[in-house]
Amino acid sequence: MSLTRMYGLFLRHFYLITRSFPRVLDLVYWPTIQITLWGFISNFFATHTTYYNNAVGVILTCAILYDFLFRTSIGFNMLFLEEIWSRNFTNLFIAPMKIGEILTSLVATALIRALIGLIPAVLLTSPLFGISILDLGIFLFFLFLSLYLFGITLGVLVSAGLLRYGPSFENIAWSTMFLLAPFGCIYYPIEILPELFQKIAYLLPLVYIFEEARNILINQTVDIQNIYNAFMWNGVYFVLSIALFYYSFNVAKKKGTLINMGE
């Protein structure tokens, strides 16, 4: 693995962001709107329901966590799509970059993109709603890390689809998170789901992450098992996504998708 090459690919996206105000605005705009909206909804629920009235920030905190996941996943996909849209895809894949270097570089760049969007939004929550996500304590780091891993995993899966099927897979890139959101139990406990959906939800790391966030905020306790389960499922899906990406790369070389990517 070459740090120089990975830095080169990072630079390509860093330059792009710094040269394009609409791109920076796009990174910051949506998380801010999302979190402001959920802040008001959160306030409403906190004053009108017994479930949330002891933990005003539960919904808002979960909204921030979900947005981080969403931004990480979409951010990774965007990095890949940018290469297709700019017709630079072939240049990238004829450069002497290992697949691992491309993925590592995009993983790091996606994190920076997600943080650019999230940090201003998080800073807003305290003065606007009197809520700090830091109430989750040291476990916030593990929850973020777990969400980041899952976001990247989804990004790698979608990118594998783009490699395999070409730009026609783009619509899937935008919809993945919406498909999984109901099973993630982001704003409600898992018991709300029908039994079959609960079984599916338990196969995803999301449910453990959001259950644990609620557990910490509402019950003021920590269930390490939830954090462990989240990382375990993350590990499984991450390894599978990387394997699928390599497989898709090889299939694309057989089917010619790489050479026709810009068309």
Add this chain to the structure above:
Amino acid sequence: MKNLVEVKNIKKNYGKNEAVKGISFNIKEDEILGLLGPNGSGKTTTIGMLLGLLKPTSGEILINGQKLEGNRIEILEQINFISPYIELPKKLTVKQNLTVYGKLYKINNINERIEFLSEKLRLGGLLNSITGELSSGQKNRVSLAKALINEPKVLLLDEPTASLDPEVGDFVRSFLESYKKEKKISILLASHNMNEVTRLCKSILMMKDGIIIDKGNPDELINKHGRKNLEEVFLKLSRSKNELN
């Protein structure tokens, strides 16, 4: 002269469709080989296989003595490609694009290399310009600079002067001639510009329906087919049944 490119009986099938049906050729150092053929003849597929973007169904490709299969990264460090159908990121400046590719190719002294190429390719005044705002001729020269950033031993050119005005086209052709002579590199030139091919190439492969239907130097082919120029040879071969079946 040493063969920098050796292509040994490569085939490429897409399902039942045979895009390339077992072709072999070599490119020596300090040689420009022309690859001609009508649309759909297998030229792009062949270039894709040489770039490692496509896996041959069978056959073998060696670049500078190394098999492409299993040595993709080492070989990609030694080759590069230019085509009007691929572009550099439009929002980045010329210098930023060249810097990015300098890093991707792990070039030492990137700034010196950029300075050298910008001088050779008349890019001096364009380095801080936004790539997407350049004219076709300027973009072409920037793409050429990117393609030379790693001092490739093998350069693959797909329609390198398409859509350029005659002056810029001539500049690019002259540059390629002198660069090849100076650096002793191998060039594969796929082009529909027969004057360009006649001027640059000592040897030519004519492809049709995935096979090489004829080969030779431009004069040999013109005499052999009893035509006045390469364009007429091209038209004759494109419209005829395959000659070397």
